[in-house]
Amino acid sequence: MEEIPTYDDFNWVELPICFICPLATNKSRDLDNRWSRLRSVNSYNMLSLQVLYQPGAVIHLLVMCFILETAYGQDNRNNLFSVNMKISPIKNANEFTVEITITSNVDECMAVKVSTEDKPNIKYLSAHAAYTACVCATNNFFWDIQVSANSVLRGKAEVVPAKGICPDGEKIYPVTTYMRTTAREISVTP
Known part of the structure; x- marks a missing residue:
């Protein structure tokens, strides 16, 4: 054993x-x-x-x-810009103005593409446009919509290449990919 x-x-x-x-x-x-x-x-x-x-x-x-x-202590890579969505009713029933505000949190400019989600119960009164602009401080973007049922509208802002969007000579923030989203609930009256 x-x-x-x-x-x-x-x-x-x-x-x-x-x-x-x-x-x-x-x-x-x-x-x-x-x-x-x-x-x-x-x-x-x-x-x-x-x-x-x-x-x-x-x-x-x-x-x-x-x-x-x-070296990167002052760099704000996790929060380059903030996105705020405001939905206000218009005079007509179930029509709203959507305002998305982009505020830069860095001291440099960046090209930002702003869009909203396409949903079947949301009709865009003018056009379902995606805006691209050079954001150096604060920019506002607007859409007029008509809503047929309660819904949640999502907005998206993403950094895109600045060439051809931001003016030459502007100090451009050196980032190529960054995205933020926001959402708001829209309640309609029957």
């Missing part, structure tokens, strides 16, 4: 967590070989991390991360 290793047979401090519970069916000789191989691999891998145990190295690493992040 083979002898199964006990808890005290191993130096558990050096063992990886995944091997703390060895299977009882393995031979003790095989376990000893596996543990010795794991110790050598583990100590080799840990040597590369011992540099981080020195306080000076950790401080240098933190300073480097801080410097790299500071």
